[in-house]
Amino acid sequence: MSDLNAQMVEKYRNSFLKEVEANVEEGEWVKMCMQCGVCSGSCPLGPYWEHPPQEIFMMIRAGKREEVLKSESMWMCTSCYNCIVRCPRGLPITHIMHGLAHYAERLGLAPKQNPTRRFALMFWDNIAKHGRVNETVLSIKLYFMDGFSAGIKRALEMLPVGLGMLKAKRFNPWGLFFHKGCKGKRDIQKILAKAREIELAKAAKFGG
Amino acid sequence: MSEPVATNQTILVVGGGISGMTAALEAAECGKQVILVEKNPSVGGRITQLYKYFPKMCFPACGLEINLRRLKANRNIRLLTMAEVTRLEGEPGDYTATIRIRPRYVNENCTACGACAEAVEAEFDDEFHFGLKKRKGAYLPFIMAYPQRYVLDPRIIGTEDAERAKAACKYDAIDLDMQEQTVELKVGAVVWATGWKPYDAARIQPYGYDRFRNVITSVELERIMDPNGPTGGRLVRPSDGKEAKNIAFIQCAGSRDRNHLKHCSRICCMASLKQATYLREKFGDEGRATIYYIDIRAIDRIEDFYARVKADPNVSFIKSKVASITEDEKTGDVILHGVDTEGYHRYSNRHDLCVLAIGMEPSVPAGEFPIELVVDDNGFIQSDPANGAIFAAGCAEDALDVNRAVQSGTAAALKAIQVVNRVAGTEG
Numbered sequence: 262m263s264d265l266n267a268q269m270v271e272k273y274r275n276s277f278l279k280e281v282e283a284n285v286e287e288g289e290w291v292k293m294c295m296q297c298g299v300c301s302g303s304c305p306l307g308p309y310w311e312h313p314p315q316e317i318f319m320m321i322r323a324g325k326r327e328e329v330l331k332s333e334s335m336w337m338c339t340s341c342y343n344c345i346v347r348c349p350r351g352l353p354i355t356h357i358m359h360g361l362a363h364y365a366e367r368l369g370l371a372p373k374q375n376p377t378r379r380f381a382l383m384f385w386d387n388i389a390k391h392g393r394v395n396e397t398v399l400s401i402k403l404y405f406m407d408g409f410s411a412g413i414k415r416a417l418e419m420l421p422v423g424l425g426m427l428k429a430k431r432f433n434p435w436g437l438f439f440h441k442g443c444k445g446k447r448d449i450q451k452i453l454a455k456a457r458e459i460e461l462a463k464a465a466k467f468g469g
Numbered sequence: 470m471s472e473p474v475a476t477n478q479t480i481l482v483v484g485g486g487i488s489g490m491t492a493a494l495e496a497a498e499c500g501k502q503v504i505l506v507e508k509n510p511s512v513g514g515r516i517t518q519l520y521k522y523f524p525k526m527c528f529p530a531c532g533l534e535i536n537l538r539r540l541k542a543n544r545n546i547r548l549l550t551m552a553e554v555t556r557l558e559g560e561p562g563d564y565t566a567t568i569r570i571r572p573r574y575v576n577e578n579c580t581a582c583g584a585c586a587e588a589v590e591a592e593f594d595d596e597f598h599f600g601l602k603k604r605k606g607a608y609l610p611f612i613m614a615y616p617q618r619y620v621l622d623p624r625i626i627g628t629e630d631a632e633r634a635k636a637a638c639k640y641d642a643i644d645l646d647m648q649e650q651t652v653e654l655k656v657g658a659v660v661w662a663t664g665w666k667p668y669d670a671a672r673i674q675p676y677g678y679d680r681f682r683n684v685i686t687s688v689e690l691e692r693i694m695d696p697n698g699p700t701g702g703r704l705v706r707p708s709d710g711k712e713a714k715n716i717a718f719i720q721c722a723g724s725r726d727r728n729h730l731k732h733c734s735r736i737c738c739m740a741s742l743k744q745a746t747y748l749r750e751k752f753g754d755e756g757r758a759t760i761y762y763i764d765i766r767a768i769d770r771i772e773d774f775y776a777r778v779k780a781d782p783n784v785s786f787i788k789s790k791v792a793s794i795t796e797d798e799k800t801g802d803v804i805l806h807g808v809d810t811e812g813y814h815r816y817s818n819r820h821d822l823c824v825l826a827i828g829m830e831p832s833v834p835a836g837e838f839p840i841e842l843v844v845d846d847n848g849f850i851q852s853d854p855a856n857g858a859i860f861a862a863g864c865a866e867d868a869l870d871v872n873r874a875v876q877s878g879t880a881a882a883l884k885a886i887q888v889v890n891r892v893a894g895t896e897g
């Protein structure tokens with residue numbers, strides 16, 4: 262690449278794009294998007310996104326840091342992988358969406374009341390604590406996420422399903438009191454703490 | 470046909486489409502001996518299947534006529550139809566080509582009177598019309614076929630139909646004992662002009678080419694427009710024969726896509742712009758074309774054609790790669806879903822017919838050439854010293870429009886001429 266070319270490329274790679282490339286999982290792919298829109302059109306939740314994926318990519322390239330990171334959009338992704346399958350340039354869109362959501366959370370910019378975010382945190386605490394998910398505790402916490410009465414209501418709604426699962430031995434009520442976890446959970450926690458430390462140090466460079 | 474005599478000053482041209490024909494004619498008109506090998510029963514290739522050319526909107530039959538006249542008039546060209554090169558070995562100035570010639574079952578006595586076709590009962594999908602209509606087991610490939618001689622489908626050989634065809638022929642032109650032949654030829658240089666084929670549209674799963682009758686490819690639309698075609702030139706859709714007054718064109722169907730063909734097929738934007746004008750031609754103000762595109766690549770000097778089509782208020786452009794197509798089962802209409810990236814509007818648009826501007830891929834897949842050739846990632850033959858005196862022409866070299874294919878054919882002829890001149894010692 263000639264010097265002039267390199268300079269122009271540098272000019273268009275604004276600081277937010279660089280930040281995304283450095284910190285977001287698969288973020289280096291963002292510059293590859295050619296704005297064809299097939300991802301947004303293919304997303305089963307597409308109509309509910311404020312900014313569908315190809316718009317998010319454009320916003321990143323336009324340097325709209327706050328709007329992107331505070332957005333609820335990437336929290337809408339359900340990992341169906343339709344977009345990845347169809348993307349003509351092979352962008353790992355699902356991973357980028359999760360990467361962005363994760364990065365926004367790390368910076369404390371993610372929308373606090375977003376239900377996907379709240380569930381993700383719940384899930385993370387649950388699995389990080391024991392090295393293995395306690396499904397009983399997780400589902401009960403999820404039901405009571407919006408308060409006691411909403412939880413009771415939701416539990417009653419789901420009662421037939423729960424009983425069915427109980428019969429089929431897919432639901433273990435004892436999990437509420439006993440959960441074995443995995444071997445060496447201390448070590449897992451140490452690994453996770455170290456990983457978090459590294460991530461935060463990286464993000465700090467960008468004034469997170 | 471007498472066996473052609475060839476020497477190492479002969480040029481072998483593989484493929485009798487527009488680029489191969491051009492290369493063969495240019496070389497032959499320079500006084501070189503040329504052997505032109507064509508896989509199909511007739512020369513002409515893919516241009517014969519087009520209704521009109523862009524940007525002048527003239528008929529390919531016209532240019533084909535001129536080329537056929539040149540071909541008939543030239544004593545330096547030996548034409549082998551229904552022939553394929555199965556082996557090729559040697560070095561520049563000294564190649565040996567093995568050519569397999571399939572039996573036509575019809576000899577030179579044929580006057581193309583058509584009596585055999587009338588007598589035969591069996592029908593098969595007509596390849597020339599992409600299976601949109603049927604043809605008889607004895608057939609003329611298409612109206613301007615050269616040689617103007619009928620062919621018997623090998624599937625009727627050994628049946629009563631074959632005997633019926635033989636009995637119907639007044640000129641003793643049908644020879645049911647014709648066998649496959651293999652000939653070996655010495656040649657000095659080779660022009661490889663095997664052309665392209667449309668990408669398999671059924672592989673683009675979300676567009677449902679294999680599920681919805683009213684999703685067709687751009688090459689099929691060309692056949693539908695042909696007055697000799699499956700619909701007699703009426704622009705109607707396959708499901709119910711209703712006039713297709715509202716047509717959607719989807720660009721980059723199979724091209725510029727890592728899941729399909731990575732390259733830009735280069736002709737499809739112009740092809741769709743051209744086909745958008747067919748609507749006005751057939752329906753005047755009632756025709757509506759909608760072109761769904763990523764970006765329009767109307768290459769250089771034909772940009773003004775794009776500007777002209779764009780000025781038509783009945784042609785609209787939506788910047789979007791269509792995500793999926795569904796079918797309204799009651800009406801047979803197709804519904805296109807996606808997001809218009811200019812303003813990020815979500816749409817579900819209903820059309821009578823959807824045309825996929827299908828991508829071009831090389832006819833011969835990489836690795837299946839009779840000799841090792843240097844090709845690029847997309848299977849197009851590269852200009853590389855390692856290829857010796859084998860020169861690609863037309864769409865074997867790259868995705869090209871007709872104009873560029875002719876240029877490429879001429880260029881390949883010139884390269885081949887230089888090689889045989891060196892062999893003859895007339896050039897250093």
